[in-house]
Amino acid sequence: MITIAVSKGRIYEDALPLLAEAGITPIDDPLTCRKLILRTTRDDVQLVIIRATDVPTFVEYGAADMGIAGKDILLEHGAESLYEPLDLNIACCRLMTAAHKDAPPIAGRVRVATKYVKITQRYFAGLGIQAEIIKLYGSMELAPLVGLSDCIVDLVDTGNTLKANDLEPRDLIMNISSRLVVNKAAMKMKHQAIQSLLDQFEKTLAKRG
Numbered sequence: 301m302i303t304i305a306v307s308k309g310r311i312y313e314d315a316l317p318l319l320a321e322a323g324i325t326p327i328d329d330p331l332t333c334r335k336l337i338l339r340t341t342r343d344d345v346q347l348v349i350i351r352a353t354d355v356p357t358f359v360e361y362g363a364a365d366m367g368i369a370g371k372d373i374l375l376e377h378g379a380e381s382l383y384e385p386l387d388l389n390i391a392c393c394r395l396m397t398a399a400h401k402d403a404p405p406i407a408g409r410v411r412v413a414t415k416y417v418k419i420t421q422r423y424f425a426g427l428g429i430q431a432e433i434i435k436l437y438g439s440m441e442l443a444p445l446v447g448l449s450d451c452i453v454d455l456v457d458t459g460n461t462l463k464a465n466d467l468e469p470r471d472l473i474m475n476i477s478s479r480l481v482v483n484k485a486a487m488k489m490k491h492q493a494i495q496s497l498l499d500q501f502e503k504t505l506a507k508r509g
Contacts, residue, residue: 302345302493305364307352311478314390315368321504322497344493356382356481365486365494372455372476376416383482385498389505391478395419397470398462399451400444406451406470413443414453423453423473441465 304319306312308330319325319340327339330349338347348364355369356377368388372395395416397406411432414420424431434449441461443449455476456462456469480501487494 303364305348305355305358305367311391322500359481359483362483365483367481368478370476370478376418384479386480388478393455393457393476395473395476396456397451397453398467401468411449413449420453
């Protein structure tokens, strides 16, 4: 049995066509059932539905053989212990700084609200800017509005949420897409089955161009 960890939401929805090409279609719908382990149309593959931030942990410790996670999550987690064979080019967005539209350019010491503490620390250190990082788990756009921070670091897709809160994207930190990661022990113990899936995913990605 191959277990693939994936999170609900955009990544799951974007991954479904890719999984379907490999003959993997969930029999149970996570949107209408409460099951966290989903059977699929392949008897040898099951999906586990977990929080996006937990995907690297499940794969690292072998609770899942493979996983689909955003590059932002992998960098923040520290995924050096995982194989990352494929960029699936799904759930694409940008990790950016953002500030109130009337805020001056960042200079000197800055206070930043984000859930990406490690990435943010590395980014501002690379610029030679002293940054005080405030970790938040949500409602990031609120931080500059109430004076909690000078700016934020967060994922930006359309930018509509920023605009609705009088914020604007500033500097691009990196482009983000979802990656396929594999547990190193599973790659050895279940090599043929996992490699077969990797080959199928590669073919599908090649067709998409």
